[in-house]
Amino acid sequence: MVRWEPGAQERLQQAALELFATRGFEQTTAMEIAQSVGLTERTFFRHFSDKREVLFHGQHLLVEAFLAGVDAAPADASPIEIVAFALRSAASFFLDERRPHSRTRQFVIDQNPALQERERHKLASIAAAVADALRARGVDEPAATLAASSGVTVFGIAFAQWIREDEQRSLADIAAAVLRELLSLTEQAAASGRIP
Amino acid sequence: MVRWEPGAQERLQQAALELFATRGFEQTTAMEIAQSVGLTERTFFRHFSDKREVLFHGQHLLVEAFLAGVDAAPADASPIEIVAFALRSAASFFLDERRPHSRTRQFVIDQNPALQERERHKLASIAAAVADALRARGVDEPAATLAASSGVTVFGIAFAQWIREDEQRSLADIAAAVLRELLSLTEQAAASGRIP
Numbered sequence: 001m002v003r004w005e006p007g008a009q010e011r012l013q014q015a016a017l018e019l020f021a022t023r024g025f026e027q028t029t030a031m032e033i034a035q036s037v038g039l040t041e042r043t044f045f046r047h048f049s050d051k052r053e054v055l056f057h058g059q060h061l062l063v064e065a066f067l068a069g070v071d072a073a074p075a076d077a078s079p080i081e082i083v084a085f086a087l088r089s090a091a092s093f094f095l096d097e098r099r100p101h102s103r104t105r106q107f108v109i110d111q112n113p114a115l116q117e118r119e120r121h122k123l124a125s126i127a128a129a130v131a132d133a134l135r136a137r138g139v140d141e142p143a144a145t146l147a148a149s150s151g152v153t154v155f156g157i158a159f160a161q162w163i164r165e166d167e168q169r170s171l172a173d174i175a176a177a178v179l180r181e182l183l184s185l186t187e188q189a190a191a192s193g194r195i196p
Numbered sequence: 197m198v199r200w201e202p203g204a205q206e207r208l209q210q211a212a213l214e215l216f217a218t219r220g221f222e223q224t225t226a227m228e229i230a231q232s233v234g235l236t237e238r239t240f241f242r243h244f245s246d247k248r249e250v251l252f253h254g255q256h257l258l259v260e261a262f263l264a265g266v267d268a269a270p271a272d273a274s275p276i277e278i279v280a281f282a283l284r285s286a287a288s289f290f291l292d293e294r295r296p297h298s299r300t301r302q303f304v305i306d307q308n309p310a311l312q313e314r315e316r317h318k319l320a321s322i323a324a325a326v327a328d329a330l331r332a333r334g335v336d337e338p339a340a341t342l343a344a345s346s347g348v349t350v351f352g353i354a355f356a357q358w359i360r361e362d363e364q365r366s367l368a369d370i371a372a373a374v375l376r377e378l379l380s381l382t383e384q385a386a387a388s389g390r391i392p
Contacts, residue, residue, distance in 0.1 A: 077388075077390070078381070078384045078385050078388060079381055079384075079385075080381050080382055080384070080385030080391070081385050081388060081390055081391060084385070084390075084391050084392065088392075117313050117316075117317065120313075120316050120317070120320060121313065121316070124316060142353045142357070142374050142377055143377060143381055145349075145353055146349065146350070146353065146374070146377060146378050146381060147381060149349040149352075149353075150346065150349065150378070153341075153342065153345040153346065153349065154342070156345075157338045157341055157342065157345075161338070176391075176392050178338050178342070179391065180391065181338055181339060181342060182342050182346070182382065183382050183385060183386045183391065185274070185275055185276050185339055185342060185343060186276055186378065186379050186382040186383070187382070187383065187386055188274045188275075188276065189274050189275075189276030189277050189280070189379060190379045190383055192273075192274060192277060194273070194277055195276070195277060195280050195372075195375065195376065195379060196280065196284075196372050
């Protein structure tokens with residue numbers, strides 16, 4: 001048996017996504033994924049702990065991208081400015097050539113409540129990690145949690161827009177636009193003088 | 197067998213919370229909950245579909261409280277102002293006398309990842325319902341989702357503060373303070389002129 005298959009991980013991931021999207025996540029086994037690209041189930045499990053892991057592989061890299069953005073913000077940046085840096089860093093993780101892949105992945109997740117739960121958990125973990133990083137920079141509560149959660153909300157909305165078929169802008173550009181929209185919404189509310 | 201037990205639901209709920217908190221959620225059965233207050237398992241299942249339901253019972257009332265707040269906002273209110281109304285309405289759902297109950301419930305949820313998932317799902321459902329209601333009032337995207345998600349973030353932070361042992365303020369007062377903090381954070385960021 002071949003001990004190392006060059007590109008096996010990417011081939012398995014691509015094959016898994018296609019099978020999940022066409023047959024359904026529940027109806028696809030690790031064995032079928034492996035066989036569809038001429039690999040063994042054993043090779044599959046050398047790369048992924050289970051078939052769900054194919055969809056959430058690389059999550060730690062996304063968290064690290066957010067945190068690298070927090071680190072890159074100037075020392076005097078306000079909490080929301082720090083979050084703007086984190087968003088830009090996280091967005092750069094998603095190259096435009098990954099858009100069809102991300103779109104198919106989201107399609108698969110949207111079909112399956114358990115995968116949606118897992119995705120919510122992922123986003124909640126990112127918000128918690130960013131809030132930790134803000135506190136480590138001296139940001140108090142509730143500012144740290146508010147800023148971090150707002151950042152993840154902006155990211156989620158921007159991501160959903162980025163994978164739309166008719167969207168051409170980069171994820172970074174969309175995230176910046178959604179963040180500006182949040183600032184303009186809150187500005188409008190503050191200016192009304194009617195928030196108690 | 198007694199067909200109707202006055203106050204059975206409240207007694208079951210109280211007993212369940214105590215057992216969940218002392219023994220653990222997983223280690224407690226519906227039968228034990230019922231027996232601890234001299235009721236039968238059958239009576240338990242007349243009131244709750246399963247033991248998890250004890251913790252999430254009344255969730256639709258909370259969603260309705262948020263939506264009643266949206267309805268109560270003046271026609272010319274901006275999205276964040278509407279959310280302020282929704283927060284005030286939702287907060288009024290939690291009387292101060294319920295604080296110990298809510299504190300114990302949260303303690304139980306914090307011990308159990310599956311219950312945390314369920315709680316996240318509840319909050320996501322509220323955000324989706326409020327965003328729907330905002331769109332029905334003519335608010336565009338992404339403003340509707342941004343405002344609704346911000347409202348639920350504020351609610352979550354305020355709720356965690358409200359159930360702290362040293363906290364005396366009402367949930368409505370805390371939620372209003374957290375919302376003001378969000379406005380001041382975004383104002384600070386907008387004023388910096390450094391958000392791209």
